[in-house]
Amino acid sequence: MKPLRYILLTVAALTFIYPFVWMVSASLSSEAGLGSLTLLPIGASIQNYMTVFERIPLGRAFLNSLFVAVFTTGLVLLSGAMVGYALARMTFRGRDAIFYLIIFTMTLPFQITLIPNYITMVKLGWVDSYLALIVPFALNSLSVLLFRQAFAGLPQALIDAARIDGANELRIIFQILIPNILPTVLTITILTFMGLWNEALWPLIVIRDEATMTMPQLVTLFSVGGRADGQLGVKIAAAVLLALPIIILYLFFQKHFIRSMASSGMKD
Template identity: 85%
Template sequence: MSTFLRYFLLILAAASFVYPFVWMLSASLSSESELGNLTLWPVGFTWANYVTVFSKIPLGRAFVNSVLVAVITTGLVLISGAMTGYALARLQFRGRNLIFYLIIFTMTLPFQITLIPNYITMVKLGWVDTYFALIVPFMLNSLSILLFRQAFMSLPQALIDAARLDGCGELRIIFQILFPNILPTVLTITILTFMGLWNEALWPLIVIRDEPTMTMPQLVTLFSVGGRADGQLTVKITAAVMLAIPIIILYLFFQRHFIRSMASSGLKD
């Protein structure tokens, strides 16, 4: 009975998470008049909503922009986070712990606090309506630094000493010797960073006004609230489904690595 109850609760919890998206998918394939039917199968099946979305907004260009920004920024986060985390974990210098605690402190600050200073910086640098405004403010991530530091501290010092004896420089030690030993941490940072960047809509809404440079979340948000959808709820839902599909496909391909990396990575002293 206890096993049955456990599985029943788990299935119920899973259904409560899956149902809203399944309903969204069904609604995107239904006509506007049949939207009120909360069924899991499209009523009045039609592709017209998807045709409307693609005809009213440049979704393809926005998709390319989102992929470009997310991939480049994720790569920079991995590089900068690994270098900073390695320095805080293995290099001896004055003020190392103070710097680490300051980085941890920044994790407690809401993004909205630094929103205006960051925007003013983008204006001063002339980066508004450019890809630099979407990439540079996110290229250094405090969570990635924390995870890399803890991962590097868990590795034996003898591994680093042996690499130095073989003539390896610090960068080669980080990316060629240590990276293969902390793959769960690398995958965790990669997945979380990419998903966070893909779903980011507030910052692009502030710094990007040129439509060819807009990301997919920004364009979908403006489409839904800006009047282009002409008040058609099914069209708005369709745009939201289009935004979610790439992340779902990505998860389906990497779900095994995602679960393994989340289970294996941790904060070790």
């Protein structure tokens, strides 16, 4: 059975990895060689990548995306930890109702809240600003759920001992409890960062100033807006550049990511 299992896993792995390998190969191929599905570039050159950097300010967009993703991920960790702790360890009227309401919001597609959120950004005067990219994502229902479940699984004696030593609630959360749930923290960090990095729809709606555009937004506009002049190889090169940071992130943290996903299961 083991040989069959390895064969099936190998076939599955190749099925998933082949499109990306072809994409990299195609980005290095000449326009005439894109019709081939070979894994080696035809007429290999970096001209497609040079064209991308010549036509759009990709470096500035990369820094914008990095700033928004890192800063918002920090806010998600901060807000999720505090709300999750309150729902797991504090007793107050309506606590369970709030928790179930948060769970309910996870079932709603983002498109449902798109127009109300946009109107809010317009009323606040945040259109074409980093605030429009950060504030709507600063509290994440999934992070609240994972933090709540992780905190609920820790022994109450840990919190009682910290209170006896005079620690306040914030110190209990960030100095006592957080170090004991690092797999959960890492899971939330990776999932949040990846989601924010790949977000293109919301920036397309609230950002029109090219200097503030994120990388997914700029690559999308580049691909469909005409700057690529219909050159498929150039579009593919832009897509490779967009995916590259996430791939590098995963290569560095894959062991931690797999371990954290396995160890941060739901607890009653």
